Amino acid sequence: MSVERILLTGANGFVGGQLLTELNDNEVIILGRTPLLHSQHKFFQSELSDSADYTIALNGVTHVVHCAARVHVMKDPSSDPLSEFCAVNTHATLNLARQAADAGVKRFIFLSSIKVNGESTSNGLPFSVFDKRLPADPYGVSKAEAEQSLIKLGETTGMEIVIIRPPLVYGEGVKANFASLMRFIGKGFPLPFRSIKGNKRSLVSVYNLVDLLKICIEHPKAANQIFLASDDNDLSTAEMAALMAKVQNRENLALPIPVWCFKLVGKLLNKSDMVDRLIGSLQLDITHTKETLNWKPPYSVEHGFKLAAKK
Numbered sequence: 001m002s003v004e005r006i007l008l009t010g011a012n013g014f015v016g017g018q019l020l021t022e023l024n025d026n027e028v029i030i031l032g033r034t035p036l037l038h039s040q041h042k043f044f045q046s047e048l049s050d051s052a053d054y055t056i057a058l059n060g061v062t063h064v065v066h067c068a069a070r071v072h073v074m075k076d077p078s079s080d081p082l083s084e085f086c087a088v089n090t091h092a093t094l095n096l097a098r099q100a101a102d103a104g105v106k107r108f109i110f111l112s113s114i115k116v117n118g119e120s121t122s123n124g125l126p127f128s129v130f131d132k133r134l135p136a137d138p139y140g141v142s143k144a145e146a147e148q149s150l151i152k153l154g155e156t157t158g159m160e161i162v163i164i165r166p167p168l169v170y171g172e173g174v175k176a177n178f179a180s181l182m183r184f185i186g187k188g189f190p191l192p193f194r195s196i197k198g199n200k201r202s203l204v205s206v207y208n209l210v211d212l213l214k215i216c217i218e219h220p221k222a223a224n225q226i227f228l229a230s231d232d233n234d235l236s237t238a239e240m241a242a243l244m245a246k247v248q249n250r251e252n253l254a255l256p257i258p259v260w261c262f263k264l265v266g267k268l269l270n271k272s273d274m275v276d277r278l279i280g281s282l283q284l285d286i287t288h289t290k291e292t293l294n295w296k297p298p299y300s301v302e303h304g305f306k307l308a309a310k311k
Contacts, residue, residue, distance in 0.1 A: 004217060005060050007031055007105075009048070009096070010067030011041075015111060015169060019065065019210045026217075031057050032068065050091035058103040063217055065109045066093060070142070085142035093146045094153065101157035107223065108154075109162040109216050112147055114202075114228065114284060115140030116165055120276060126202070126283035129165075129226050147226070160223040162216045164209075167230060167284060171206035172307040182309055185241060186248040192257035193278075196237035202230040202284040205304025208297040212289070219293050227289040233301045234283050247306045 004026045010016030011030045020028060020041070030036065030043045031054065044057035048068055058064075070088040097108050117127040118134045133144045147163050154161035170178050184191060212229050216222040235243070238254065245252040259279055266275030290296055 004062045005029070006217065007057060007061045007064045007100075008067065009065070010069065010111075011036060011039075013067055014171075014173060014175075015206055015209060015213075016065075016067035018171070018206045019067065019213055022210050022214060029057060029061065048088050048092040048096070050087070050095045052092070052095065054096055054099045055103070058100055058105065061100070061103060061105050063107045063109065064096070064100045064105055065111075065213060065217065066096065067111045069111070071139075082138035082141060085138045086145065089139070089142035090146045090149065094149045097150055097153055097159070101153060101159040105159055107160040107162060107217070108150065109164070109213065110146065110150055111213075112143045112163050112165045113140065114165045114167045114282070116144045116147060119282070120280045121283045122281065124200075124281075124283075126285040127228065128285045129228050129288045151224075154224060162222050162224070163226040164212065164216065165226065165228050165284075166204045166209050167202045167282060169204055169206050169209055170308050171304050172310050174206075174308050178308065181241070182244050182248070182305075185244045186250060186309065188250060188253060190253035190255050191241060192255040193237050193241040194252075194254035194256040195258055196262075196279050197239075198259070199236050199279055199281045200234040201237070201240070201282050202234050203301070203304075204230045204297075205299055205301070205307075207299045207304060207307075211298050212293075212295065215293050215295055221292050225288075225292060227292070228284045228286050229289065230284045230286050231297050231299075231301050231304065232286055232290075233297075235301065237278060243302065243305050244309070247302065247309050 006026050007029045009031050011020050028041045030041050035043045046052050070085050100108055116133050116135050117131055119136045121127055135141045135144045150161045208231055209229055241254045242252045262275050262279050266272040
């Protein structure tokens, strides 16, 4: 990668932190609320907001990689989650991008989400980069509105906009449901997933996603494009559980509970949305990404699962 002057947000986060370790040949400036311990990179302390002034941080910057966000949570305690998501993910993003364009930044890379497209796929038809935006929750709406605003900004200012939509991102240090499932299987709990074979879900390891981000920093054909990201190897829930057992040298003790039982329990407990995420499909077609950038995910799913299993 050629040497660039990159402003990175979200360096304390899962994806941004991994990307930071891979940008050694570039001058990286970190923008965030909390300095990184033992980091040698120049740091500018600031909140992400629609009124913050980033002028000094953007001085001389050629590329912005915007990974910071108000992240999706399963049970949001906010009384108005859409406003809170949009405040950070939409309005603050646009404020940063406007100032980046004014500062002469060449390219603005925005880490979005596949939730812009929706929550699930059916009939074996994966999401395509050419599909309409159909977000179904406040987080997805905030990301979709940010995308649309960024594209308009790029058209009026000439700053190159690159948008990347990943599905669930995993790897060493992953948290939430993926980490819980890995931990339960590692402890030998016989989870009831053996019969959930008919669905397919796209995932992306943080290592593959970071590789794609690095490509998008410098590839000329990345300009003004939207890219879907995945490992390009979709798994059923049963396959995921089996692989989690394998990488932890555990016997696959998953139980063959029929799928209809999950549906029934979901209805009885008013948890159908949760059940749908377990038994449903969410697939991404990354053909456009691979062909445009001449890219393929360099790391296997098993590689990512092994690292995600590390204690």
